[in-house]
Amino acid sequence: MIGRNRCRVLCAVIGLLVVALPATGSAREIADSAGRPVEVPDRISRVFAAGPPAAVLVYMLAPETMIGWPRAPREAASPFLVPSARALPELGRLTGRGDTLGFERLMAAEPDIVVDFGSVGETYRSLADRVTAQTGIPYLLVDGRFDAIPQSLRLAGDVLGVGERGEALAEAAQAIFDRVDRTVATVPDEDRPRVYLARGREGLETGTRGSINTEIIERVGGVNVAEGLREKGGIVQVSPEQVIAWAPDTIIALDRDFTREVGDRPAWRPVPAVRSGRVFTAPALPFSFVDFPPSLNRLVGMIWLLHVLYPDRMPDDLGEQVGAFYTLFYQVDLSDADIDRLLGGG
Amino acid sequence: MSVIAAEALSIGYGSTVVASDIDLTIEAGSVTCLIGPNGAGKTTLFKTMLGLIPPLGGLINVDGAPIGRLKRAEIAHHVAYVPQAQFSEFAFTVLDLVVMGRTAHLGLFAAPRQTDVDAAMSALERLGIASLAERDIRRISGGQRQLALIARALVQEAALIVMDEPTASLDLGNRLLVLDTIRSLAVAGPAVLVSTHEPEQAFAIADQVALLGRGTGCEVGPVDTVLTADRLSRLYGTALLVEATPSGRRVVGAALDDPLSAPSAGS
Amino acid sequence: MRATVPVLLALLLVAVMVVAAGIGPYAIAPLEILGAVIRRAGGGEMDAAETVLFQIRLPRVLAAALVGAALSAAGAAYQSLFRNPLVSPDILGVSSGAGFGAVLGILLGLSVAAIQLLAFAGGLATVAVVATLARALRGGDLLVLVLSGIVVGALASAAISLVKVLADPYDQLPAITFWLLGSLAGVTPADVAAVLPFVVVGLLPLVLLRWRIGVLSLGDDEARALGVEAGPLRAAVIGAATLITASAVAVSGVVGWVGLMVPHMARLLVGPRFDRLLPASVLVGATFMVAADTLARSLAQVEVPLGVLTALIGGPTFVWLLARSRRRHLP
Numbered sequence: 021m022i023g024r025n026r027c028r029v030l031c032a033v034i035g036l037l038v039v040a041l042p043a044t045g046s047a048r049e050i051a052d053s054a055g056r057p058v059e060v061p062d063r064i065s066r067v068f069a070a071g072p073p074a075a076v077l078v079y080m081l082a083p084e085t086m087i088g089w090p091r092a093p094r095e096a097a098s099p100f101l102v103p104s105a106r107a108l109p110e111l112g113r114l115t116g117r118g119d120t121l122g123f124e125r126l127m128a129a130e131p132d133i134v135v136d137f138g139s140v141g142e143t144y145r146s147l148a149d150r151v152t153a154q155t156g157i158p159y160l161l162v163d164g165r166f167d168a169i170p171q172s173l174r175l176a177g178d179v180l181g182v183g184e185r186g187e188a189l190a191e192a193a194q195a196i197f198d199r200v201d202r203t204v205a206t207v208p209d210e211d212r213p214r215v216y217l218a219r220g221r222e223g224l225e226t227g228t229r230g231s232i233n234t235e236i237i238e239r240v241g242g243v244n245v246a247e248g249l250r251e252k253g254g255i256v257q258v259s260p261e262q263v264i265a266w267a268p269d270t271i272i273a274l275d276r277d278f279t280r281e282v283g284d285r286p287a288w289r290p291v292p293a294v295r296s297g298r299v300f301t302a303p304a305l306p307f308s309f310v311d312f313p314p315s316l317n318r319l320v321g322m323i324w325l326l327h328v329l330y331p332d333r334m335p336d337d338l339g340e341q342v343g344a345f346y347t348l349f350y351q352v353d354l355s356d357a358d359i360d361r362l363l364g365g366g
Numbered sequence: 367m368s369v370i371a372a373e374a375l376s377i378g379y380g381s382t383v384v385a386s387d388i389d390l391t392i393e394a395g396s397v398t399c400l401i402g403p404n405g406a407g408k409t410t411l412f413k414t415m416l417g418l419i420p421p422l423g424g425l426i427n428v429d430g431a432p433i434g435r436l437k438r439a440e441i442a443h444h445v446a447y448v449p450q451a452q453f454s455e456f457a458f459t460v461l462d463l464v465v466m467g468r469t470a471h472l473g474l475f476a477a478p479r480q481t482d483v484d485a486a487m488s489a490l491e492r493l494g495i496a497s498l499a500e501r502d503i504r505r506i507s508g509g510q511r512q513l514a515l516i517a518r519a520l521v522q523e524a525a526l527i528v529m530d531e532p533t534a535s536l537d538l539g540n541r542l543l544v545l546d547t548i549r550s551l552a553v554a555g556p557a558v559l560v561s562t563h564e565p566e567q568a569f570a571i572a573d574q575v576a577l578l579g580r581g582t583g584c585e586v587g588p589v590d591t592v593l594t595a596d597r598l599s600r601l602y603g604t605a606l607l608v609e610a611t612p613s614g615r616r617v618v619g620a621a622l623d624d625p626l627s628a629p630s631a632g633s
Numbered sequence: 634m635r636a637t638v639p640v641l642l643a644l645l646l647v648a649v650m651v652v653a654a655g656i657g658p659y660a661i662a663p664l665e666i667l668g669a670v671i672r673r674a675g676g677g678e679m680d681a682a683e684t685v686l687f688q689i690r691l692p693r694v695l696a697a698a699l700v701g702a703a704l705s706a707a708g709a710a711y712q713s714l715f716r717n718p719l720v721s722p723d724i725l726g727v728s729s730g731a732g733f734g735a736v737l738g739i740l741l742g743l744s745v746a747a748i749q750l751l752a753f754a755g756g757l758a759t760v761a762v763v764a765t766l767a768r769a770l771r772g773g774d775l776l777v778l779v780l781s782g783i784v785v786g787a788l789a790s791a792a793i794s795l796v797k798v799l800a801d802p803y804d805q806l807p808a809i810t811f812w813l814l815g816s817l818a819g820v821t822p823a824d825v826a827a828v829l830p831f832v833v834v835g836l837l838p839l840v841l842l843r844w845r846i847g848v849l850s851l852g853d854d855e856a857r858a859l860g861v862e863a864g865p866l867r868a869a870v871i872g873a874a875t876l877i878t879a880s881a882v883a884v885s886g887v888v889g890w891v892g893l894m895v896p897h898m899a900r901l902l903v904g905p906r907f908d909r910l911l912p913a914s915v916l917v918g919a920t921f922m923v924a925a926d927t928l929a930r931s932l933a934q935v936e937v938p939l940g941v942l943t944a945l946i947g948g949p950t951f952v953w954l955l956a957r958s959r960r961r962h963l964p
C-alpha cells in the first residue's frame with residue numbers, strides 16, 4: 021500500500037512546483053455554504069483546515085494541499101494515511117473561542133485558503149469574516165451537517181480544484197446514504213436496536229438524543245436510549261443505574277479498554293447488551309468511525325454500524341466494503357491484516 | 367516568694383532590641399503596675415514574660431525555672447494573660463470563653479468536664495457577671511468583656527495574671543469596676559502585673575511600680591519612691607507634677623508656667 | 634437540648650440515606666429492597682435489583698455521605714484555624730492541586746484508579762508546597778500561609794487551563810469538564826473502601842484535638858497563653874484536613890460550597906465551640922451531600938453535575954445565613 025502512494029506524492033510535489041511558480045493571482049468568487057461570497061484563488065496549493073472536521077474533509081479531497089493538522093493524528097494512525105500527510109506539523113485550531121492559533125501564525129503559514137467544516141451559524145460566519153478582514157486570507161465555510169455531506173464534498177472539491185474527485189466522493193457518499201435508507205426501511209420500528217454510546221474508559225459519558233455525537237447511530241435507525249434535557253442533545257454524564265434502567269441491547273464504545281473491562285464490572289452486568297456480549301468498539305484509524313471528529317469519517321462508520329446493528333440484513337462482507345472505502349476516500353490500500361486490525365478495535 | 371523574676375532581661379523582636387537591663391521580681395499576692403509611654407515595650411515585655419517570644423538576653427525564671435525550658439501548658443499553669451482586647455469572628459458565649467481558661471489543666475485529647483464548667487461559673491459569679499454566661503462575647507460591653515477575660519485568667523489558676531492595659535477604652539464606671547476587681551484579686555491569691563498609661567491608677571492599686579522608658583531601662587520599686595514628679599517628667603518628656611487632693615488621692619498634672627494654673631501649684 | 638441535637642442529626646442522616654437508597658431510575662419497590670437485603674445476608678448470585686442496590690446505589694449513597702462529612706469537617710477545622718468563617722477547605726489550594734492531578738491523568742489517558750491517585754497526590758503535594766513556601770517566607774504567619782495558598786492555587790488553576798488547551802476537544806475535554814464539575818456517577822464499592830480509611834485517619838486528629846482547635850480560633854497569642862502549642866497543632870490540623878479533602882475530591886471531583894456552607898449551618902444549631910461543631914458539621918454535611926447527590930441523579934435521566942447543584946443550593950443558602958446572622962447582630 022506504500023508504493024503506490026509514494027508515486028502519488030512525487031506527482032503531487034511536481035504538480036505543486038508547476039503551479040507554484042507562476043503566481044498569477046487570478047481568482048473567482050464562490051458562495052460558500054453560509055452564502056458568503058468568497059474570493060477563491062484559481063490555483064490552491066496550501067490549505068489550512070480550521071478544525072479536525074475540516075482536516076478530514078481536506079484530507080479526503082486533496083491531501084497534498086494540507087499544510088498541517090489542527091491536531092496531529094496518533095502514531096497508530098500513520099499506516100492508514102497517505103505518506104505526505106503523516107509527518108505534517110500540528111498547527112492548532114481556529115474555531116473562534118479557545119483558539120490555539122494566533123492570526124499571525126496563520127499568516128506565517130501562508131495558506132491560500134482556510135477551510136472550515138461544521139456549523140455555518142452566525143458565530144462562525146462572523147469569525148470567518150473577521151479572519152478574512154484581518155489577514156486577507158479567504159475563508160470557506162462548508163456545511164458540516166450529516167445529510168449535507170454529498171453537497172459539501174462537491175463544493176469543497178470545486179474550490180480546491182479537484183472537482184472530479186469531489187463529484188466521485190459525493191456519489192459514493194450518496195450511495196452509502198441510500199444503502200442505509202434501504203436497509204433501515206426494512207426494519208420495523210419495534211425491531212430497532214436500542215443503542216447506548218459509551219464514551220470514555222468508564223463508559224459513563226454519552227451523547228443524548230439529537231447530539232452530533234450520536235446522530236450517526238440515529239441515522240442508521242438505532243434508538244439512542246439517552247434522552248437529554250434539551251432537544252439538540254450534547255455530551256452528558258450518566259450513572260450505571262440509569263444505563264441499567266435504559267436497558268440498551270447494543271453498546272457502541274469508543275474506548276477499547278471499556279469494552280474489555282465491562283464484562284468484569286459488576287455494576288454493568290444487568291445491562292442486556294453486556295449480558296448478550298453486544299458491546300462493540302468503534303474502529304478509530306485513522307479517524308474514529310463514530311462520534312469524533314464529527315466529519316466524513318463517519319461515512320464508513322455507517323457501513324460498520326449497519327453490519328453491527330443488522331447482521332442478518334447485511335449479507336456482504338464488511339471487510340471488503342471497508343477496504344473499498346479506504347481506497348476511495350483515504351487513498352490507502354489495506355491488506356487483510358490491516359482490515360482485521362482496524363475492525364478488531366486497533 | 368517570687369512568682370516570676372526577670373534578671374538583666376533584654377526584650378525585642380528578632381534582632382531589634384526594644385528594651386534592656388530589666389530587673390523585675392513579682393511577689394505572690396502583689397499588684398505591680400507597669401508604666402511607660404507608647405513604644406517603650408510594655409506589650410513586648412508581657413509577651414516575653416508569657417513565653418510567647420524568646421528573651422533576647424538575660425533570664426526569666428518562672429517558679430525558679432528558666433521560662434525557655436517550660437512547655438506551654440507549664441507556663442500557663444504559672445502565668446495567665448488578659449489581652450487588651452478580644453475580637454472573635456465566632457459567637458462564643460461568655461461561658462465558652464471562660465471555660466477555655468481550663469485548657470492547660472485538660473489532657474491533650476480531652477474536652478472540659480462539668481467540674482471545669484462549674485469552676486468557670488463560680489469565677490463569673492465572683493466577678494458579678496454570672497448573668498452574662500450565655501451571652502455572645504461580641505455583644506457585651508467592653509468592661510464586661512474585660513471582666514470575662516479576667517474570669518478566664520482566674521480559672522487558669524495561675525500564680526500571676528498579666529493584664530495589658532485592661533482599662534484602656536473603658537468608660538469611667540467600667541474603669542473603676544475593673545481597677546477594684548484587680549485590687550481585690552491580689553488580696554485573695556494571684557499576683558497581678560498590669561500595664562497602664564495612667565500613673566494615678568498605680569497610686570490607687572499598686573504595691574510596686576515598674577517604669578519602662580524608651581531606651582532608659584526599667585526602674586522598679588515601691589510606688590512612693592518610684593513615682594516622683596521628676597521621674598514621670600523624664601519618662602514622658604514633659605514637665606509633670608504629682609500632688610495630693612484634699613481627700614488624700616494623688617493626681618498627676620502638667621506643670622505649666624501659665625499664671626492661671628499657678629495657684630493650684632502652691633496650695 | 635444541646636445534647637440531643639447530634640442525636641437528632643444522626644437520625645436525620647439515617648432517614649435521608651434510607652430514602653436515598655430507595656430512589657433511582659431503576660425502580661425497586663421498598664419491600665423488594667428489604668427482601669434484597671435479607672437475601673444478600675445469605676450470599677449467592679446477585680439479580681439485577683440486588684446489583685443496582687449493592688453495586689451502584691448504596692456505594693453511591695455511602696460515598697456521598699463520606700464526601701459531605703469529609704468536606705464539612707475540613708471546612709469547620711479550617712474556619713477555626715484561620716479564625717475566619719469565610720474560609721473553605723480549598724483555601725490552601727488542595728482542590729486546585731487535586732484538579733490538576735486528575736486532569737493530567739485524563740490527558741495521559743490513565744485508568745480511573747490512577748486518575749484518583751493522581752488527584753489525591755496532587756492535593757497533598759500542593760498543600761505541602763504551600764506550607765513549605767510559607768515557612769520559607771515567614772514561618773508561622775497565617776497571612777503568608779493564606780497568600781501562598783492563593784498563589785499556588787492560582788498556578789495549579791493555570792496548569793489545569795493549559796491541560797484543557799492541550800486536551801483532545803472531543804474525547805478528553807468533556808471528561809475534564811465533568812471531573813472539574815464533580816460527580817459521584819461512577820462510584821464503585823471499591824472507591825468507597827479505598828477512601829474510607831483516609832477519611833477516618835484524617836478525622837481522628839480533628840476529633841482528638843477538638844477542644845484545642847476551638848481554643849486556637851482565639852488567635853495564636855491567646856491560645857498559646859492558654860497552654861496550647863499553636864504551631865504543632867496548626868500543622869496537625871492542616872495535615873488532617875488536607876488528607877480528608879484530598880481523599881474526598883479524589884472520588885467526587887471538585888465539589889464546592891459544602892465545606893464553606895455546612896459549618897455555618899452547624900454553628901446555628903450548636904454554636905461555635907469546635908468540640909460540638911465537628912460532629913454537627915460531619916452529620917449535616919453527610920446529610921446535605923446525600924440529598925444533593927440524590928437530586929443530581931434523579932432530577933433528569935442524565936446526571937446534573939454535583940458541583941453545579943451544590944453551588945445552586947449553596948449560594949442562596951449562604952446569603953440567607955449571612956442575612957440571618959446580620960439581623961441577629963442588630964440590637
